[in-house]
Amino acid sequence: MTDTLKDLMKTIGQQARAASRQISRAETAKKNEALLAIAHALELGTDELIQENLKDLEAGKARGLDQAMLERLELNPQRIRQMAEGVREVAALKDPVGEISDLNYRPSGIQVGRMRVPLGVIGIIYESRPNVTADAAALCLKSGNACILRGGSESIHSNRAIAKAIRQGLEKGGLSPDIVQIIDTADRAAVGEMLKLDAFIDVIIPRGGKGLIQRIMAESSIPVIKHLDGICHVYVDDHCDLDKAKRISLNAKTHRYGVCNAMETLLVASRIAPIFLPDLASSLREKGVELRGCERTIEILEDAIPATEEDWNTEYLAPILAIRVVDDLDHAMDHIAQHGSSHTDAIVTEDYGRARRFLREVDSSSVMVNASTRFADGFEYGLGAEIGISTDKLHARGPVGLEGLTTLKFVVLGDGQIRE
């Protein structure tokens, strides 16, 4: 049984590697044609997609999935239209593959530059939302990569139906259907086998909860581009515009609670805390946000709950805010270095020198001055699309778009030069 799974996974890997050679050299027009055909096939297949999705929804109800999970799992005509539209938007993005930069003559007479090229084969492991199947496939295809997709077992029928539409689109565009393969066995050991395919998969991108990601990090022999925590800070400097500080703090905390770029801890300079905090706190409380504070915060906001050390290290993803009064910029940056998750941190200040220091010295994937942490997003940054937000330091840091799915190789143009 396990041998069969091993063989199956190896076959998928070999097919992906072979297909990656085709898609890596495919012309932009051909890739776009396939993407448009995929979008069309998704829309044409609406009835079938909804039928298959119903099977997942019924199985989910029988398994006792909660309402939020079922809601995320559901496909309806509007969502299918959005999914197709998303694929069309990827078709409209600039093709990153083949771009040559920094091509310069060297003293030896050769020209040396760098060409942007696909990574090869990308493995994506995700949970729940079936639209990831179409999104991820489109981004990989456009960036010249083959991909192997492993969705959650709870959406297996939906994913199969989406994969069928993708396959039709690829074939219509004259490309190999092996460019996008899904692993649709119910066998849970498939993920473990996938993580061993280092000869065939160049990078694994997990999308899901922390448990999934930690398991993948521990097991994978393939490099992983991952998103771990989003413990984002806003530091309100004493030399700030109080209106901006309030607007940004409220937006960063309350625009959406369950997202990785929401503020979890507010740091406030002690000189300004007595003026700033009461006003902000009343607005936050109106929105039902629970406040937890350090001792100095509680001196100002008597109703706040005392924060423990654990609060500074927690990604609430909920209407809860930890507040700490700090001495100054250095104290704030020390707190961020110790408790942050290197995701997104912002300063609110009108002081040029402090803004300049915060930008350079805070070691996070996004560092902001006078803007809401909620802007940390591939669309807001102009990447056109986003496969996730990386909290890694190597390769891709922050929102990952098409460029993050590519790498650079050196190209050398000579005229018979040899090394003396």
Add this chain to the structure above:
Amino acid sequence: MTDTLKDLMKTIGQQARAASRQISRAETAKKNEALLAIAHALELGTDELIQENLKDLEAGKARGLDQAMLERLELNPQRIRQMAEGVREVAALKDPVGEISDLNYRPSGIQVGRMRVPLGVIGIIYESRPNVTADAAALCLKSGNACILRGGSESIHSNRAIAKAIRQGLEKGGLSPDIVQIIDTADRAAVGEMLKLDAFIDVIIPRGGKGLIQRIMAESSIPVIKHLDGICHVYVDDHCDLDKAKRISLNAKTHRYGVCNAMETLLVASRIAPIFLPDLASSLREKGVELRGCERTIEILEDAIPATEEDWNTEYLAPILAIRVVDDLDHAMDHIAQHGSSHTDAIVTEDYGRARRFLREVDSSSVMVNASTRFADGFEYGLGAEIGISTDKLHARGPVGLEGLTTLKFVVLGDGQIRE
């Protein structure tokens, strides 16, 4: 005992993390001052370095190290001067840290750009040559990283003495000596412990033989930038300039044998093989190169040794050349895709379309037209210095200079913007 080692390694890791915050924000002038002070301390310490190196040489002789190993291990006044000169050259390089690129206004009114920043803490594990201690420390320092260095046990006294000079230079430059730490315990378990310090080390760079690198890949919980194989190809197209083809083939094979960017397999288009191979073979044989060929090669070069499948997958690092006659460009690229190591591959052709295809379609860290594979080198490419050549796809591909020791974070400049 093991607990002591664990504690020691953890302390080193914590000190490195703390020191990395200092060096990441250090001004360029300060870093250069420290580098020049290190170069000076190395030269001033020449006598002591030679004395300590003698201890390693004697221990090496007693342990039966071969002559080549002993030769690589030796420090003499000239080599110490070169080591100091290398550090001065790094001081003269442009500081990559803090550079902001692509800073553009977005429709929301925020400006988004990317800032080049240090990776943090770099762990380097290497064998034999003690000059790596100074080279690696200088590159890490200039790129704003702290580093933890683990040299081979055979050069432990030399490394300690070099580290002492580095420490003096750092202190003279007003920087923390913890920016460069060496692990100088003789305990061989230290490497294993180092590879577990994922909370304190951001990337591991191994420099050494394939055995060392495979062990590190298997054990490390930290991302690794590595160099595995250099199975480099030259493809001689039938539409080529024969003089260039001969010059490049000879240089790629015989300029130096034991280097990763030497040609190991020559691919020749069948139409031109009968004209090209006999002349090249006689020059190669004059230089004492053993020739191993496919069946079609042996029809032309009767004295060549029949090549086996294994020859196509071997990095000889020796005066041996595998030769295969191929049908055409596609056949050559298929061979490279199947047997190459994604290091460096070159085509010799005067055909524009084939050159263009080879450049795009061959998936190697360096792809060349009409130039010797020996050019794949940080200095030849103008990187100024090189910490190694990466055969990975993610992050750094090909020769790795200062830029490869940095990463990009997003910077966002606003004026109170929030997300609606």
